[in-house]
Amino acid sequence: MSNVMEVIKKRSSTRGYTSEPLTEEELNALIHAGLQAPTAANRQEIHFTVLNGDNPILAELEEEKNRLREITAPLHNFYYEAPTVIILSADSEFRWSALDAGIAVENMALAAEELGLGNLIIGCIYDAMRGEKKAYFSQALKFPEKYEYEIAIAFGHKAVLKEPHTYDADAQVTFL
Numbered sequence: 001m002s003n004v005m006e007v008i009k010k011r012s013s014t015r016g017y018t019s020e021p022l023t024e025e026e027l028n029a030l031i032h033a034g035l036q037a038p039t040a041a042n043r044q045e046i047h048f049t050v051l052n053g054d055n056p057i058l059a060e061l062e063e064e065k066n067r068l069r070e071i072t073a074p075l076h077n078f079y080y081e082a083p084t085v086i087i088l089s090a091d092s093e094f095r096w097s098a099l100d101a102g103i104a105v106e107n108m109a110l111a112a113e114e115l116g117l118g119n120l121i122i123g124c125i126y127d128a129m130r131g132e133k134k135a136y137f138s139q140a141l142k143f144p145e146k147y148e149y150e151i152a153i154a155f156g157h158k159a160v161l162k163e164p165h166t167y168d169a170d171a172q173v174t175f176l
């Protein structure tokens with residue numbers, strides 16, 4: 001197992017995957033990384049909908065996203081043809097749902113990096129998920145009652161490599 005600091009430093013977004021599927025062990029490890037994330041008041045309100053990349057509902061989401069964004073010829077679908085996509089939903093009435101989903105999705109992203117897998121956190125389907133087809137998509141993805149989309153994440157084997165992003169600590173950090 002790697003040092004968590006090394007994994008944090010190494011992780012980056014993957015926008016290109018091979019067709020190799022995840023093993024059951026890999027998928028289980030990723031799901032449990034999400035489930036092990038802390039949640040406010042230990043509410044554990046995050047729901048995880050696991051889909052294979054060829055699930056037709058993903059194509060419908062892609063179509064709706066493109067319709068709303070007036071994209072006619074996308075170069076990739078929103079999950080870059082990854083073999084696995086997990087959609088996180090949460091209780092729409094709980095104040096900390098979005099933050100808890102963010103923590104859970106980063107746990108999963110770091111777990112993927114640890115396993116040598118690529119991953120991409122996905123926010124671009126927000127309007128499609130929460131727009132006029134919200135009820136349809138929520139039901140198709142089997143969200144629990146009163147749950148709504150928070151974030152998604154794609155997983156697979158890396159077909160492309162990307163360096164982690166750089167940052168300006170001086171601009172973003174204040175020491176008092």
Ligand SMILES: Cc1cc2nc3c(=O)[nH]c(=O)nc-3n(C[C@H](O)[C@H](O)[C@H](O)COP(=O)(O)O)c2cc1C
Nearest residue numbers: 011012013015120121122123124125162163164165
């Ligand atoms: C909340 C959130 C939503 C994101 N949504 C998308 C997305 O829809 N599509 C995409 O390609 N990348 C998405 N990203 C990935 C960011 O673009 C990426 O993390 C950022 O550019 C930094 O690059 P790195 O992850 O390689 O370090 C998202 C990241 C976060 C945290």
